Amino acid sequence: MSSIKYILSFTFLNMLLFHFPFYGYVLEHIELSTFDGLVTFFIVTVALFVVNIFFLSLLALISTRLLKFFTIFTVFTVPIALYFMRSYNTILDRTMMGNVFNTDSGEALSYYHSSMFIYLFIGLFLSYVVYKIEMKKSKRVTLLKYGLGITLVGILILYLNASKWLWLDKHAKNLGARAMPWSYVINSVRYKLRALKASKKQILLPPATFTHPQAKQVVILVIGESARAKNFSLYGYEKETNPRLEKEDIVVLKNSISTATYTTASVHSMLSYTGSSSDSYEPLPNYLQRQGVEVWWRSKNWGEPTLKVAQYERASDLKEDCVGDGCSHDGVLLSNLMQKIKASTKDKIFIVLHTTGSHGPSYFEKYPKRFEVFKPVCKTVNIKACSQKELNNAYDNTIVYTDYLLARIIDGLKAFKGLNSLMLYISDHGESLGEYGLYLHGTPYAIAPDVQKEVPFIFWASKEFKKEKNIEALSFDKKSYGQYNIFHSILGAFEMNSTIYDKKLDIFSK
Ligand SMILES: [Zn+2]
Structure with a gap:
């Protein structure tokens, strides 16, 4: 035949x-x-x-x-x-x-x-x-x-x-x-x-020096999951999804976009000095660790590059010592975190919390019961069977929970008197909630709708950090921000001097 x-x-x-x-x-x-x-x-x-x-x-x-x-x-x-x-x-x-x-x-x-x-x-x-x-x-x-x-x-x-x-x-x-x-x-x-x-061998980045090698400093990067700027009241959403962060002294970077519409690529790009989602350079955590910063990576997600850091802990490892109603949710990432920071003798600590945030389709399972503030809620993974209202409610509750966790981190850092500290939060990509018949994320970037690309990007800094960086004199109203700012802003935050540092991409530089 x-x-x-x-x-x-x-x-x-x-x-x-x-x-x-x-x-x-x-x-x-x-x-x-x-x-x-x-x-x-x-x-x-x-x-x-x-x-x-x-x-x-x-x-x-x-x-x-x-x-x-x-x-x-x-x-x-x-x-x-x-x-x-x-x-x-x-x-x-x-x-x-x-x-x-x-x-x-x-x-x-x-x-x-x-x-x-x-x-x-x-x-x-x-x-x-x-x-x-x-x-x-x-x-x-x-x-x-x-x-x-x-x-x-x-x-x-x-x-x-x-x-x-x-x-x-x-x-x-x-x-x-x-x-x-x-x-x-x-x-x-x-x-x-x-x-x-x-x-595949990661290409090592050039050695760096610190302007203030002895100064104690803590930087926490929280990576969000499928959180879109549109549903944050900080970005003008009509529902109150950020009741706690709105009371904090934080900076909201408007017009922030993601480099990709799926986790692996987005996370890769925000940790890369080139901002690319596929290069072979050593990622930010490995670079910092090699230059003497103590790096902890805590994850309830996946898709991170190969890491060589002081501590890598998954949610399952952290769950053992976790107390409270968030231990099956992203709250587990905060388990004993502040106690550990307090106990650490290291001068410079960089912590990444990789959350599962608003990952669909089971939005209703991403937050503890008491964060179900918007009702009725879509309670099936077959989200098309839910009304638009139920779907939005479930999604918005995940944002309320994220809001709570970020506020808790800020409270934790505030409690350290005199500590130079910074918390940055950026989502890996956005999410579609039925607009143009699309759901979830991962639509090819060129044709992906804005809701999959417009991400929340905010930071909170302690008095000491603000003074050091003269934050009051800086403006944060550029036409666009993005994941490409993360690498260089964190180098800037640690006052690291390196030939690959790009001042223009550092949000804390004049
Ligand atoms: Zn993702």
Whole structure:
């Protein structure tokens, strides 16, 4: 048969034979008896079909032999993969593939069970059958026409059913980890790429000196998550989402934008001296640590670059000593923080608190009950099922909680008499709450709406810091600010002298 027929037949057989876990998961999460459920089922099937056609055509375009080899490899390995998924009730996501690669042969043998023989036999039998099928090479133009044509029609169908994207997005990880053989093939590549990137050497920045090496100083950078400026009363929002910060002596930097619309890129860029979201320079925390600043990173989020700092603590580590109602929320990041600052003998401390802030779609789970000040609230992850009011209320409550946490940090720093201290808060990116039919974030930057890019950027400084920097004489009403200001402003705050320091990007310089 021709390569095109071969690809089509293989796709159908693959979907029929190897997708029991996949469709099992789908059926568990939809109501097939409803019209909505049927449409979802159809859309998922189209998506799976398109993925198969797209990748197989791509292989065929490279070489017919490669396609043949890949299909033999698939029918041999999928039964084994299915055996593991069934026996250990696991899915083959990136983390799982990481486990597979990090398992030594002795450990691997411990997974062995005699019933695995049956699966191995099925795999061998199927690869023989596929091996025996004769495939005639189709012309590349024909392949391109069919492959691209089917893919485009599929994408069009998906596009016309945009209402199902939210469902697909929510279940993407689980579906992807059950789509054979793409789950383990793609997740293996993802795992390897990530490992490669992490091991890629960070280019070290030039040595720095401090104008006042002995002066004690604490700088806290709070990185927000999915917080958009529009919903902060500090930025003119009509609802009172910042009741506490409005009473504090803080500076609000208007017109602040993010460099990207997703966490990893945004966090990378704000910690980079170039402001780029993808360079290989050592990030700010590593640089400061290497120059003698004590750096603590506390996280209830993910996506930070490879860190080499004095202390790296995840929420799960901090939870042990945490007391109060915020321990399952971002409040955990403040656990014993001020006590630790007090106990530290270091002169210069830089602390990053990477919050989970307003990460959707389960906004209602991002704050303790008592911060539910706006009601009624959307209490499902299927946010399209909620009214706009309920959705906004849930989101706004996350901002009220962020407001509370920032005020608590300020109160904590104020309690240190005579300490030169500074707290900066900036969000990684904004969020869509249904405007233009968009939800969440991650829309490609060039076409992302402003709400995904306009972020809150504020700071509070102690009397000592203000005096040192002569803050009263500075103006903070430039036309634009952004994440590119973070690196150089923090260097400035510590009075660090380095050849890479850019005064123009330091908000505290004249
Ligand atoms: Zn984010």
